[in-house]
Amino acid sequence: MTVTLVPAPLTLSAPPAPHRPDPLAVLGVPGEINLDHAASAPCARAAADAVAELLPWYASVHRGAGALSRRCTLAYERARQTVADFLGARPGDHVIFTRNTTDAVNLLARALPAGTTVVTFAGEHHANLLPWPRGSVRLPVPASPAEAVRALDAALRELRRVGPRSGGGASELPVLVAVTGASNMTGERWPVAELARAARRHDARILVDAAQLAPHAPVDLAALDVDYLALSGHKLYAPFGVGVLVGRGDWLDAAPPYLAGGGATSHVGAATHDVRWATGPARHEAGTPNLLGAVALAAVCAALGEADRDALHAREQALLTRLRNGLAALPHVVELRIFGPDAPRVGIVSFVVAGRDSAEVAAQLASTHRIGVRDGLFCAHPLARRLLVEAAARSGRRDLPPTALRASLGLGTTAAEVDALVSALAQPG
Numbered sequence: 001m002t003v004t005l006v007p008a009p010l011t012l013s014a015p016p017a018p019h020r021p022d023p024l025a026v027l028g029v030p031g032e033i034n035l036d037h038a039a040s041a042p043c044a045r046a047a048a049d050a051v052a053e054l055l056p057w058y059a060s061v062h063r064g065a066g067a068l069s070r071r072c073t074l075a076y077e078r079a080r081q082t083v084a085d086f087l088g089a090r091p092g093d094h095v096i097f098t099r100n101t102t103d104a105v106n107l108l109a110r111a112l113p114a115g116t117t118v119v120t121f122a123g124e125h126h127a128n129l130l131p132w133p134r135g136s137v138r139l140p141v142p143a144s145p146a147e148a149v150r151a152l153d154a155a156l157r158e159l160r161r162v163g164p165r166s167g168g169g170a171s172e173l174p175v176l177v178a179v180t181g182a183s184n185m186t187g188e189r190w191p192v193a194e195l196a197r198a199a200r201r202h203d204a205r206i207l208v209d210a211a212q213l214a215p216h217a218p219v220d221l222a223a224l225d226v227d228y229l230a231l232s233g234h235k236l237y238a239p240f241g242v243g244v245l246v247g248r249g250d251w252l253d254a255a256p257p258y259l260a261g262g263g264a265t266s267h268v269g270a271a272t273h274d275v276r277w278a279t280g281p282a283r284h285e286a287g288t289p290n291l292l293g294a295v296a297l298a299a300v301c302a303a304l305g306e307a308d309r310d311a312l313h314a315r316e317q318a319l320l321t322r323l324r325n326g327l328a329a330l331p332h333v334v335e336l337r338i339f340g341p342d343a344p345r346v347g348i349v350s351f352v353v354a355g356r357d358s359a360e361v362a363a364q365l366a367s368t369h370r371i372g373v374r375d376g377l378f379c380a381h382p383l384a385r386r387l388l389v390e391a392a393a394r395s396g397r398r399d400l401p402p403t404a405l406r407a408s409l410g411l412g413t414t415a416a417e418v419d420a421l422v423s424a425l426a427q428p429g
């Protein structure tokens with residue numbers, strides 16, 4: 001039988017676009033209001049679909065000659081490239097898959113050249129305070145973004161003048177500045193590009209902890225001129241236990257491997273010391289990697305890369321304003337903040353309910369209203385304590401609790417959910 005193909009007649013109107021589900025829609029459970037994105041964001045459809053597509057092929061990575069294994073190896077390395085592109089990695093930068101931001105910062109801490117001084121601010125998450133070596137410099141929490149830049153500039157000038165230890169001469173030793181992109185307590189954004197310029201002026205390198213910034217705003221190593229960047233997949237809608245350290249390859253290639261084991265070597269001889277370690281990401285990724293995590297994260301990065309980030313930003317800022325205005329109208333609620341009330345911020349708000357224990361409020365929000373928020377000191381104890389003291393002074397109230405509440409917004413958050421939180425808090429406890 002012969003089939004004659006008849007060309008379709010030309011029409012002026014475009015054919016209906018095939019329905020494509022929104023890759024940035026998030027999965028969730030109807031009726032459960034999740035306002036705790038800063039802890040872990042829900043799974044984006046892009047991540048779930050990428051994992052579902054790969055699962056039938058699931059096999060070893062970098063360890064097998066079979067078709068399944070080769071496909072998985074390719075998927076893993078493509079994921080690395082996608083993440084590199086999304087984060088503006090430069091030639092010579094390494095993209096190392098880790099478990100999360102904490103793991104990424106610890107990796108860099110172990111890779112510092114001898115004698116490196118690390119400079120941080122006291123407002124950091126513990127993940128960007130505790131891994132650094134003794135002798136690191138911890139600057140006080142600044143009152144404004146401009147003060148952060150001034151304080152860093154002055155500290156770096158002093159370090160270069162006298163060296164890391166008192167009595168030393170002028171120092172040529174490496175210096176690493178480690179700052180957050182956005183506070184996990186207040187969502188306030190740190191002036192990353194200006195801090196990077198200050199670091200450059202004094203020949204220092206800079207790491208940005210983008211765990212809270214990347215889910216809300218584009219972050220680009222080259223554009224910001226930062227040396228290293230760390231983030232967590234589970235905060236970026238890819239909840240499969242993956243994180244990333246991206247940045248300059250030289251320190252990473254010169255450092256001992258973060259984990260010693262299979263995959264991190266190019267040669268292992270009979271003698272115990274006869275080991276040649278690989279260079280590049282493999283050096284620090286010993287053991288079988290988290291393929292699904294990497295692929296899920298890359299899928300979200302690709303979807304975000306194609307999304308209208310300005311529109312997402314505008315939507316989130318509208319919700320944030322709605323939330324902050326709603327909270328400000330409640331006389332017994334006090335917001336916590338580092339900088340001024342109008343400082344740029346991502347969709348995270350911390351607050352206290354005067355006269356009420358924060359854990360009890362969080363539990364009641366969950367049990368009575370099915371609203372999930374976070375309570376405590378948010379793994380940023382020095383900052384949280386300071387902001388609680390400041391909130392008491394600003395509000396003039398003596399009945400503020402010793403821990404706080406945090407509501408954080410994300411891609412799936414709606415105005416109705418924000419209103420539900422505000423009206424739940426308006427009810428007497």
Ligand SMILES: Cc1ncc(COP(=O)(O)O)c(C=O)c1O
Pocket residue numbers: 038039100101102103125127128180182183184209211212232379
């Ligand atoms: C700013 C910041 N840095 C680092 C971390 C640590 O992230 P992870 O627990 O994924 O390692 C967090 C987690 O909340 C964070 O908010």
